[in-house]
Amino acid sequence: MKGILTAAQIIGYNRKRDKSVSLRFETQEKSSNEIALIDSILDTFGYLYFKPEETLTKEEISELDNLDTELYDNPKTQSQRLRNVLFKYHEQIETDISFKDFYKLETEKIISHYKKKLEP
Numbered sequence: 503m504k505g506i507l508t509a510a511q512i513i514g515y516n517r518k519r520d521k522s523v524s525l526r527f528e529t530q531e532k533s534s535n536e537i538a539l540i541d542s543i544l545d546t547f548g549y550l551y552f553k554p555e556e557t558l559t560k561e562e563i564s565e566l567d568n569l570d571t572e573l574y575d576n577p578k579t580q581s582q583r584l585r586n587v588l589f590k591y592h593e594q595i596e597t598d599i600s601f602k603d604f605y606k607l608e609t610e611k612i613i614s615h616y617k618k619k620l621e622p
Contacts, residue, residue, distance in 0.1 A: 504539060505548065507563070508532075512552065525550070584609075 510527040517523055532540070551566055558566075578586070585605065592604045599607075 506536075506539065506543070507558075507566075508536075510552070527552075 508529050510529045512525065513528045514526040515523050549569065553562070588605055588608050589601060592601050597604065
């Protein structure tokens with residue numbers, strides 16, 4: 503999949519409750535093909551390199567092109583994934599307990615399981 507390399511100006515940001523940051527950039531006019539590329543990679547996970555100068559050197563472009571990254575299939579953390587799975591499971595089973603209580607019970611089972619495996 504092709505990425506985007508373009509001149510841009512950072513025009514704002516928002517801090518999120520979970521400590522992440524939403525960044526907003528503005529570019530110059532884009533062609534229909536460039537817009538189609540942007541549309542095709544919307545909501546995908548990747549890397550952003552922003553350099554506050556007019557041009558990138560050939561060395562920087564080469565380094566970015568050769569960047570060896572370990573992108574996860576899923577940008578969520580393992581704890582987020584576990585919580586989501588437990589939430590879906592909670593929805594599927596018939597129970598009168600809240601998800602908050604269910605989550606505490608299930609994660610406590612997991613913690614206890616591994617605590618038992620620890621050497622004294």
